[in-house]
Amino acid sequence: MLLIDCPWCGSRAETEFSYGGEAGIVRPADPDALSDAEWADYLFNRTNPRGAHRELWNHAQGCRRWFGVERDTVTYRIARSFTLPDAAGAADGGVERDFETGDPTDAEPGDRR
Amino acid sequence: MKRYSALSLVRNALDYNRSWQTAWRSPEPKKSYDAIIVGGGGHGLATAYYLARDHGIRNVAVLEKGWIGGGNTGRNTTIVRSNYLWTEAALLYEKSMQLWEGLSQELNFNVMFSQRGVYNLGHSLQDMRDIERRVNANRLNGIDAEVVSTADLKRAIPSLNTSPDARYPILGASLQRRAGVARHDAVAWGFARAADALGVDIIEQCEVTGIDVRGGKAVGVETTRGPIASDRIGVVVAGHASALARMADLRLPIESHPLQAFVSEPIRPVLDTVVMSGAVHGYISQSDKGELVIGAGIDAYNGYGQRGSFPVIEHTLQAIIELFPAFSRVRMLRLWGGIVDVCPDACPIVSKTPVDGLYFNCGWGTGGFKSTPGSGWVFARTMAHDEPHELNAPFSLERFTTGALIDEHGAAAVAH
Ligand SMILES: Cc1cc2nc3c(=O)[nH]c(=O)nc-3n(C[C@H](O)[C@H](O)[C@H](O)COP(=O)(O)OP(=O)(O)OC[C@H]3O[C@@H](n4cnc5c(N)ncnc54)[C@H](O)[C@@H]3O)c2cc1C
Ligand SMILES: [Zn+2]
Numbered sequence: 106m107l108l109i110d111c112p113w114c115g116s117r118a119e120t121e122f123s124y125g126g127e128a129g130i131v132r133p134a135d136p137d138a139l140s141d142a143e144w145a146d147y148l149f150n151r152t153n154p155r156g157a158h159r160e161l162w163n164h165a166q167g168c169r170r171w172f173g174v175e176r177d178t179v180t181y182r183i184a185r186s187f188t189l190p191d192a193a194g195a196a197d198g199g200v201e202r203d204f205e206t207g208d209p210t211d212a213e214p215g216d217r218r
Numbered sequence: 219m220k221r222y223s224a225l226s227l228v229r230n231a232l233d234y235n236r237s238w239q240t241a242w243r244s245p246e247p248k249k250s251y252d253a254i255i256v257g258g259g260g261h262g263l264a265t266a267y268y269l270a271r272d273h274g275i276r277n278v279a280v281l282e283k284g285w286i287g288g289g290n291t292g293r294n295t296t297i298v299r300s301n302y303l304w305t306e307a308a309l310l311y312e313k314s315m316q317l318w319e320g321l322s323q324e325l326n327f328n329v330m331f332s333q334r335g336v337y338n339l340g341h342s343l344q345d346m347r348d349i350e351r352r353v354n355a356n357r358l359n360g361i362d363a364e365v366v367s368t369a370d371l372k373r374a375i376p377s378l379n380t381s382p383d384a385r386y387p388i389l390g391a392s393l394q395r396r397a398g399v400a401r402h403d404a405v406a407w408g409f410a411r412a413a414d415a416l417g418v419d420i421i422e423q424c425e426v427t428g429i430d431v432r433g434g435k436a437v438g439v440e441t442t443r444g445p446i447a448s449d450r451i452g453v454v455v456a457g458h459a460s461a462l463a464r465m466a467d468l469r470l471p472i473e474s475h476p477l478q479a480f481v482s483e484p485i486r487p488v489l490d491t492v493v494m495s496g497a498v499h500g501y502i503s504q505s506d507k508g509e510l511v512i513g514a515g516i517d518a519y520n521g522y523g524q525r526g527s528f529p530v531i532e533h534t535l536q537a538i539i540e541l542f543p544a545f546s547r548v549r550m551l552r553l554w555g556g557i558v559d560v561c562p563d564a565c566p567i568v569s570k571t572p573v574d575g576l577y578f579n580c581g582w583g584t585g586g587f588k589s590t591p592g593s594g595w596v597f598a599r600t601m602a603h604d605e606p607h608e609l610n611a612p613f614s615l616e617r618f619t620t621g622a623l624i625d626e627h628g629a630a631a632v633a634h
Contacts, residue, residue, distance in 0.1 A: 106527060106528050106529065107519075107527065119527065119529060120529045123518070124518040124519045126473070126520075127520075141619045141620070142619050145471075145618045145619040146469065148618075149471035149562050149618045150469040150470060150471050150618075151460070151469075151470075151471065151472065151473050152460070152469075153460035153470070153472060153473050153474055153520060154460075155458075155461055155522045158520055160519070160520065176519075178474075178519075178520050178521050178522050178523075179521075179522045179523055180523070181521065181523055
């Protein structure tokens with residue numbers, strides 16, 4: 106059973122959450138400007154790494170908010186949770202905070218890969 | 219290769235079984251091959267066999283990082299059926315079914331293919347409408363399928379809870395009588411032995427760590443046992459497909475997830491068919507040793523650990539107890555996980571790639587054991603002619619760009 110840290114509710118059992126896949130996939134601002142291959146890459150292709158993975162989780166049976174988790178896909182060890190930038194990538198939502206310390210991390214907002 | 223027969227059993231018994239031939243050689247890798255298959259699961263071994271048998275390409279190496287059949291081939295619940303909804307999928311899986319029907323004779327190896335029937339249960343009116351639609355679609359494609367009633371189910375499977383008072387009452391099912399199960403290890407060993415007899419080198423403990431691409435053409439692979447050259451490389455590594463694609467700078471529409479299965483302690487014969495339920499989500503059969511073989515869904519998250527999570531175990535057994543309350547007293551013996559390669563449309567990719575001479579066969583996800591012979595057959599043809607057979611042409615990598623997906627998610631009852 107994974108114990109997942111919701112940035113708002115704390116550490117809870119995996120069964121309270123639903124999984125949202127790879128984090129940091131940004132919807133292209135102007136889809137019409139893309140080639141079919143670029144659009145397909147956005148829609149379907151995934152990094153699917155062996156090792157560190159930044160992924161989305163939703164606290165479906167809690168506060169129902171989305172956030173990010175960095176987890177190793179081989180050991181399943183969770184390194185940390187982080188909040189997501191808001192649409193503008195600004196304000197408080199834009200600051201990544203280490204879940205345990207609450208300190209802003211050095212990751213750039215929006216730089217999710 | 220010495221053929222197996224009843225007579226050979228007697229002859230070897232007289233000799234206290236001291237002179238059985240090894241089933242396949244363990245050669246040192248050569249410097250180059252006419253074709254390389256990466257991945258010694260059932261699909262890779264079948265590909266090598268059909269390359270040698272049908273296309274005269276016998277200077278072939280199968281490179282396996284562990285031992286053959288140690289991946290999903292040796293970890294699955296062995297359900298074989300061809301009752302898929304969409305024509306493209308139905309025809310591909312049916313090709314495989316036809317190959318299964320003669321496979322033991324063909325390989326001179328008993329793969330214990332047992333056509334004991336597969337029932338896909340319906341628990342709601344919508345389930346039953348979907349079942350009727352799928353059964354009719356199957357029949358139009360020449361695939362045996364029928365709709366059975368709750369009364370039929372009660373007669374055929376006495377231990378199944380067909381009571382109308384069940385929490386999720388069973389309203390009927392689809393039945394494919396030609397479907398069933400096979401012995402997974404024997405499939406890997408049978409294809410390996412038959413391919414080896416045709417000259418294929420099966421090289422275990424040989425991990426591919428790089429793919430050499432020059433001027434848009436594949437020219438060889440780097441391995442833990444040195445570089446090996448070939449201008450025709452087929453990658454068939456199931457859950458590890460994304461990692462191999464990255465070696466050639468390709469990206470795939472695939473995510474790897476753990477899928478687990480378990481077996482119970484062996485008990486007397488109680489279930490002589492296969493029962494699957496997409497709604498309560500579990501499926502079950504009984505092995506010849508008497509173990510109940512049980513499985514269900516994947517873990518939702520990406521994972522490469524060959525183990526699954528506890529909530530899935532609980533969920534799966536809840537489903538099985540819902541269907542077969544009497545099994546609540548049976549103890550579980552073993553559980554394990556495999557890494558399945560899931561595609562967005564729940565259909566495989568058996569395809570050329572943007573790199574010349576590099577071919578990928580992956581994305582079979584939770585349900586590729588049934589297609590082991592058919593997958594090898596079409597992939598061998600694709601690698602030999604540098605173009606797909608009409609059966610696998612729809613399963614190209616380009617379908618994600620053109621949008622011609624083949625949506626078998628949910629359409630074909632439950633996966634596997
Ligand atoms: C628990 C479970 C239950 C399932 N139940 C069913 C079922 O009932 N019916 C059904 O039809 N399907 C089922 N499946 C799916 C089925 O098992 C797979 O789709 C199928 O076996 C895939 O075969 P394969 O030969 O492509 O892959 P595998 O058998 O996984 O073979 C791939 C091989 O590639 C090797 N490899 C990986 N990386 C490298 C590398 N870098 N170099 C060299 N070798 C490498 C691996 O070691 C492995 O042996 C199930 C799967 C699981 C996990
Ligand atoms: Zn929460």
